[in-house]
Structure formats: structure tokens, C-alpha cells
Amino acid sequence: xxxxxxxxxxxxxxxxxxxxxxxxxxxxxxxxxxxxxxxxxxxxxxxxxxxxxxxxxxxxxxxxxxxxxxxxxxxxxxxxxxxxxxxxxxxxxxxxxxxxxxxxxxxxxxxxxxxxxxxxxxxxxxxxxxxxxxxxxxxxxxxxxxxxxxxxxxxxxxxxxxxxxxxxxxxxxxxxxxxxxxxxxxxxxxxxxxxxxxxxxxxxxxxxxxxxxxxxxxxxxxxxxxxxxxxxxxxxxxxxxxxxxxxxxxxxxxxxxxxxxxxxxxxxxxxxxxxxxxxxxxxxxxxxxxxx
Numbered sequence: 001x002x003x004x005x006x007x008x009x010x011x012x013x014x015x016x017x018x019x020x021x022x023x024x025x026x027x028x029x030x031x032x033x034x035x036x037x038x039x040x041x042x043x044x045x046x047x048x049x050x051x052x053x054x055x056x057x058x059x060x061x062x063x064x065x066x067x068x069x070x071x072x073x074x075x076x077x078x079x080x081x082x083x084x085x086x087x088x089x090x091x092x093x094x095x096x097x098x099x100x101x102x103x104x105x106x107x108x109x110x111x112x113x114x115x116x117x118x119x120x121x122x123x124x125x126x127x128x129x130x131x132x133x134x135x136x137x138x139x140x141x142x143x144x145x146x147x148x149x150x151x152x153x154x155x156x157x158x159x160x161x162x163x164x165x166x167x168x169x170x171x172x173x174x175x176x177x178x179x180x181x182x183x184x185x186x187x188x189x190x191x192x193x194x195x196x197x198x199x200x201x202x203x204x205x206x207x208x209x210x211x212x213x214x215x216x217x218x219x220x221x222x223x224x225x226x227x228x229x230x231x232x233x234x235x236x237x238x239x240x241x242x243x244x245x246x247x248x249x250x251x252x253x254x255x256x257x258x259x260x261x262x263x264x265x266x267x268x269x270x271x272x273x274x275x276x277x278x279x280x281x282x283x284x285x286x287x288x289x290x291x292x
Contacts, residue, residue, distance in 0.1 A: 031099030035181040038189060057191045067158040067173075067182060068266045069197040070274070071245035071258065075147040075157050075172070077275030082120060083140035090124035091142070092117055092135030094173070096181040104179075108153060116150065116174040118143060123170040143172075150174035156183060156223055156244050158194065161268035169268040177223050187223065195266060197243030198274065199258035201226070201236045207255035208233045218247035218256060 034057075043049045070078070082089060094117045097103050104113040118138065119127045127135045147157055156175040161168040175183045182193040203218075210232040211219070218227045218234050226240035227247055234255070236247070247256045271277070 028095045028099040031096045031181045034185060035100045038181060038185045065160065065162050066193055066195060067160045068195045068268055069242040069244050070157045070159055071197060071243060072148050072151050074274040076144045078273050079140040079143040081273055087121050088124040089138050090119045090128045090135045091115055091138035092127060092131060097179055102179055111149065118172040120169060120171055151249060159269050194242060198264050199243040199260055200238045200241040201247050201256050202259045203234045203236055204255050205233055207253050209253045214252050217250050221246040221250050
């Protein structure tokens with residue numbers, strides 16, 4: 001019930017709009033079910049129940065839909081490209097918060113923390129039609145500003161699609177580790193919901209001040225447990241790093257930068273959509289050592 005987005009002026013595998021509406025209307029129900037299963041500790045104390053839930057997650061849900069981690073520079077390239085090609089982008093209430101009925105009442109520097117989901121293409125049209133009070137049209141510049149703002153406030157920037165089809169991009173989100181159902185599931189239950197991005201973080205030992213001086217902010221900011229301390233200096237586990245660039249943005253000494261993963265590729269976000277050249281590793285914009 002979702003339409004492919006082909007990173008050009010062409011949309012393919014279009015689904016009749018009524019089915020798109022149904023998908024938009026009940027997406028939050030899936031988040032509600034997944035959230036409840038994630039938080040039911042008793043399930044994971046029984047081998048049979050745990051096996052059943054893990055099978056459902058890894059063989060049904062995750063092959064159908066999963067996320068890919070981005071950094072702010074990649075998001076900027078992505079939304080500018082989508083806007084230039086005329087694709088609808090709708091900003092609205094986080095489906096995880098909607099499904100779990102978990103909303104924040106206080107604004108963050110004047111911004112509503114619940115308005116963090118961006119639906120794209122036909123999926124965006126469906127949400128605008130179904131939830132006219134919860135979703136509205138947005139611009140690329142607004143999304144660039146939101147991405148950098150929420151990233152600075154600890155959010156993980158993610159793109160979402162369906163199955164492993166290239167170009168099947170349906171939404172983009174600023175995921176809060178306490179509210180995002182998929183992120184919570186990965187961190188709490190170990191299911192691989194998010195695919196790492198095109199880059200991983202790398203620490204320059206000569207610049208690292210050590211945890212005692214800066215409070216190991218890079219360790220604190222890493223949601224995926226990829227950053228640790230060894231002999232007083234920060235170290236990054238490349239296999240665990242998802243390239244979210246939280247450590248890059250918050251290192252007070254600028255000791256952490258992003259490096260490209262060799263031979264890496266993503267399903268929904270092709271290199272050119274994120275601002276990379278045809279050859280992987282050639283970026284049209286310089287990844288910043290200090291993003292803010």
C-alpha cells in the first residue's frame with residue numbers, strides 16, 4: 001500500500017490511492033503493536049515466546065520495512081533533490097508517538113518535538129489527505145533546519161522504505177531514542193531495524209582530549225554503543241557505528257570525523273540522492289568535522 005519513489009520525476013509501482021489512504025490511516029497501529037511487544041519483558045523471559053516474537057520481527061516486519069541512518073549533510077542533499085524533482089513532502093506527528101500515545105507537552109526552543117515525521121511522494125499525499133490537522137506541506141529548507149536542530153538535540157536521522165527494493169523511499173524521520181519504537185526495539189531487543197549509513201566515525205588520537213576532560217560526550221551521545229574509551233581516549237567500533245554523526249557534532253575538540261565505508265550501499269538512499277558522486281566516496285559536499 002505504498003508507492004515507490006524513483007529519485008527522478010518518475011514514480012513507479014503506483015498503488016491505487018484508496019489503498020494508499022488505508023496504509024496511511026493505519027500505520028500507527030503497526031507502531032502500537034511493535035511498541036507493546038518491545039516493552040513486554042515477560043515475553044523475553046520465555047524461550048518459546050521470545051522465539052515467536054523474534055521470528056515475527058526478523059522474518060515478517062523487518063524484511064518488509066526498515067530504516068537507514070543518515071547524517072545532516074546527507075539529509076540536506078536528499079530533501080533539496082526531492083523538492084527539485086517535485087515530490088510531495090509532508091511534515092507531521094511521529095507515527096510512533098501516535099501509536100503509543102506518548103507525546104511531549106513542552107516545546108524545545110519553540111519547536112514541537114512531536115512533529116518529526118516526513119512522508120514522501122504518494123505516502124505523503126496519503127497522510128495529507130487522511131490527517132489534514134496532523135500533517136502539512138513542508139519545504140526542503142525547513143527540513144534542513146529541522147534536521148540540524150534535532151540532530152543537535154540528540155535525534156537519529158533516518159530514511160525509511162519498504163523491503164530491499166532500491167529507491168523504495170517513503171519517509172524520513174528524526175528519531176528520538178526514548179520514543180521511536182523501531183529504535184527502541186533495536187537497542188532493547190537486538191533486532192536489526194536500522195542499516196548503517198555510508199560512513200562511520202573515526203577518532204583522531206592526536207586531537208582527542210580524553211574522557212576526563214570532556215566527560216566522554218561522544219560515548220554518551222552514541223545511541224548504538226559504538227564509542228568506548230581505551231587508555232583514556234575515545235575509540236569507535238566500525239562494525240557497531242551507524243554513521244549518525246552524533247559524536248562528530250558534539251566532540252568539543254573536533255577529534256571525530258566521518259570516513260566512507262568501503263563498498264557500502266543502501267536500499268532506499270542511493271549515493272547520488274545524498275550528494276555523492278557516481279563513484280562511492282566522492283562527495284559533492286565536504287562532510288564537516290564540526291557540524292555546528
